[in-house]
Amino acid sequence: MSARPDIDVRPIREDEIPDWIRAVHTGFLRAPEVSDREVAERSPYIVPSRTLGAFDDRRCVATFRSFAQELTAVGGAPVPADAITNVTVTATHRRRGLLTRMMGQDLAAAKERGDVVATLIAAEYPIYGRYGFGPATWATEWTVDVPRAGLDPRLSVPPDGGRIDLVTGEEVRKLGPELHERLRAGRPGVVDRDERWWQLSTGALRQDRFPWTEPFHAVYRSADGTVEGLVTYVCDNTWADAKQPLNTATVKGLIAVSPAAERALWRYLCSIDWVTTVKSGWRSPDDLLPFFLPDPRAARITMQADWLWVRILHVERALEARTYEGEGTLVLEVVDPDGLTGGRLRLEASAGGASCTPTRQNPDLTLGVGELSALWLGDESAVRLAALGRVREDRAGAGRVADALLRTSRRPWCPDVF
Incomplete structure (x- = not known):
């Protein structure tokens, strides 16, 4: 079912913060009352331009918030990230495309700002893969x-x-x-x-x-x-x-x-x-x-479960930001149905650095942006994803080459929840 056109998805106003918090409580099955003290505590950290709500007849029925974050790439470089949190859709308004609309607005704004990736901690596993996220760390x-x-x-x-x-x-x-x-x-x-x-x-x-x-x-x-x-x-x-x-x-x-x-x-x-x-x-x-x-x-x-999910917004910058323990070249066909990033790119990597540029060469691997996002921090295996049918090896042995380049000796870890 698609969202009714009169359900307005937009950044909230300051006077709508109490109603927005109430919708967050409802979505996370907390008591729906909102105290003046909670509004006072939370308001300084809610940036209205990055706080979305879906409004049906002036009632907030879905919520979404993001904030600026730095995420450590392999090798220690901090990359700007769009950290996503407080995502809810009230039970009365599910299956109407509200999350898709909020996610689309936020990711487009993040790409425009120059964020390299988006991040989140997923309450439910099946939701975020369809938006290009992949589980990049586990706990x-x-x-x-x-x-x-x-x-x-x-x-x-x-x-x-x-x-x-x-x-x-x-x-x-x-x-x-x-x-x-x-x-x-x-x-x-x-x-x-x-x-x-x-x-x-x-x-x-x-x-x-x-x-x-x-x-x-x-x-x-x-x-x-x-x-x-x-x-x-x-x-x-x-x-x-x-x-x-x-x-x-x-x-x-x-x-x-x-x-x-x-x-x-x-x-x-x-x-x-x-x-x-x-x-x-x-x-x-x-x-x-x-x-x-x-x-x-x-x-x-x-x-034991998935923890930090990552969504790459700019493949070239993401792959150039990290370091590599090995040396090699890989041509990737990165598919992004949302059109935020992707394309056919040639990665040349060594211990001294990396370059990632568009190319017309035949691809070695074809994969979705979510799969690349899961591989980016070095935890996932391209060989395993190929065995699962989620990565296609266009050149025999390309999965092993990718693992030799991308995987890390210690697993990535995110100690925080947000």
Whole structure:
């Protein structure tokens, strides 16, 4: 069913923010009431020109918002991204093309601004592939049975001369941004964090709609005193009938810029008195956890799913922005039904850089922009996509050439939700 012509899809006005927030609540099955405080909290961060609504007889029935973001490409270069969030369509107005209209308006504006990619975290898998998005990073959560893990509690102090210190939220706001910038420079898939992110994560800024529990923060300092890791976690207070502790430490965020810091922070979490279970939070699927544990089976996977979705808006710029571990040439036929990018392009890549230019040569691979978007950060395999029938090898062995050029030694990771 197509949208009725009297359903108006457009940027919202400031006076429509409360109705727009109410529609967001409705779409995410939250209580539909909107307080004056919530409107006051959210309004400074809602840019009306990048906040779309679908209005049926002045009632907001679909929502869509985007904001400026930087996404780390392979090799550490930040690329401008159109970050998409707050996407809803009210149940009474589904199947009318409202999301398609909002997405079309936003992506066209992003391309006009010069954004290289668009990004989002998908609540449902089947929706966004039809708009040219592909799952570019994945996330895994482990639940660690601490007594079974086999760690020697006497080794809770880092053996490399480093140390673990508990710190306050105020200290995190001073130490965290620089540490995160170091992480961002070395890990594809990481996105930037603004001052508001650090305020929200440390309780300096609180929102009525989200209950706040004051967390613990711990940093790892190397032997020379440099902060190389940070973990934020909360603990419950659960005991067995026989006065046996059964407490769980739940990680809200852990970033580390060295393997020593990563191992030391996980070891610290598993050495806290009374803690018998550690929930890892959303991690990269190739995290050092659980394989540094004496018994890796003590960590069971409790969640594994697609995470950051990427939609390339400018193929040439996207492929030239990243680095390549190998050297080679690949002619790609990139199909974009929406006409935002694509065409036949010759990629010449080496450790020294890359060029991507239009060509009339016969293609080596033919693929949709969504498939290229899934490959761009280095996680997906062209050979696997070809086996699934989603990439066509026009030249035998081209999938292996693509994997040798595009794949990375460590998987990309996005530690944030937005």
